[in-house]
Amino acid sequence: MRQYDPDLTPPWKRQAPAPEVPAEPDLVVEEVTTGFCGAVIRCEKTAQGPTVTLEDRFGKHRVFPMEPRGFLLEGRVVTLIRPRAAAPTGPRRTASGSLALPQARARVARAGRIYVEGRHDAELVERVWGDDLRIEGVVVEYLEGIDDLPAIVRDFSPGPDARLGVLVDHLVPGTKESRIAAEVTGEHVLIVGHPYIDVWEAVKPSSVGIPAWPTVPRGQDWKTGVCRALGWPENTGAAWQRILSSVRSYKDLESALLGRVEELIDHVTVGGPAGP
Numbered sequence: 001m002r003q004y005d006p007d008l009t010p011p012w013k014r015q016a017p018a019p020e021v022p023a024e025p026d027l028v029v030e031e032v033t034t035g036f037c038g039a040v041i042r043c044e045k046t047a048q049g050p051t052v053t054l055e056d057r058f059g060k061h062r063v064f065p066m067e068p069r070g071f072l073l074e075g076r077v078v079t080l081i082r083p084r085a086a087a088p089t090g091p092r093r094t095a096s097g098s099l100a101l102p103q104a105r106a107r108v109a110r111a112g113r114i115y116v117e118g119r120h121d122a123e124l125v126e127r128v129w130g131d132d133l134r135i136e137g138v139v140v141e142y143l144e145g146i147d148d149l150p151a152i153v154r155d156f157s158p159g160p161d162a163r164l165g166v167l168v169d170h171l172v173p174g175t176k177e178s179r180i181a182a183e184v185t186g187e188h189v190l191i192v193g194h195p196y197i198d199v200w201e202a203v204k205p206s207s208v209g210i211p212a213w214p215t216v217p218r219g220q221d222w223k224t225g226v227c228r229a230l231g232w233p234e235n236t237g238a239a240w241q242r243i244l245s246s247v248r249s250y251k252d253l254e255s256a257l258l259g260r261v262e263e264l265i266d267h268v269t270v271g272g273p274a275g276p
Helices: 119-136 149-156 176-182 222-230 236-245 255-268
Strands: 020-022 028-031 037-046 049-055 061-065 071-073 076-081 113-116 139-142 164-168 189-193
Touching: 037 061, 113 119, 113 255, 119 139, 119 236, 119 255, 149 164, 149 176, 164 176, 164 255, 176 189, 189 255, 222 236
Parallel strands: 020 076, 113 139, 113 164, 164 189
Antiparallel strands: 028 037, 028 071, 037 049, 049 061, 071 076
16 A cells, blocks of 8 residues: 655655755855845744844844745755854853853852842843852842832841942933932942943844834833834833843943943952852
8 A cells, every 4th residue: 555645746846955054153145035145143042943143244134044945055045054062162251251160159149139120130130140140149139120229228238248239220310210329328339320221222233133222202111112113013021032032142232231230240249258
């Protein structure tokens, strides 16, 4: 009895599998559907499947799914695959740029803390500085806003062995945030901030694949306005995951945020013991 073949396409009409090519950085390919041509910037694993980011000669970034027969390489149809991780050839560094310590164990948490405004801030700090924070025994917590910051600091009671650092969004002269921050003083508490309306803006637009962060009219929810201006679905949670997934290291963040987080880590790790 002939075995049933669910594919009714005659054998002579079936397409041969395309060669698989590792999507190594700087490999130049053309996406077959859109004709977008560019060099490979990075590959990522997402819930929908692996994707590749291409950069054209004008510096524009586009993200494409790595589908079979989805690209042209020197005129040939190919299937891009994620490259194998190369064996390390030198000292490994963390996402923050620090030298990784392979044998280092996470320390017992210090009494000191770093507070940030919201969950997105905390996830971004963990993304880049997570390895460093665990080695130093530093815990990051989020506050859901800073309206009650003076009372929160009083309850925490910062001291020599329990230092407190606070990262504030949009800390510029004349803002509500600057007035609240000015109410908090003390030798063992440090409040620093960045100029961005939201921590989303601290991610470089080029890393996200956009030309710039849009300007959102006053009175409109900023995150929702960003999604509308960029043509993204108005789902700020999904938008944030898209932004966060584009952050691979400190190089994807603006210096105005990098320096402030480093200040906070230095502040809370001075003096206070963290245990072995």
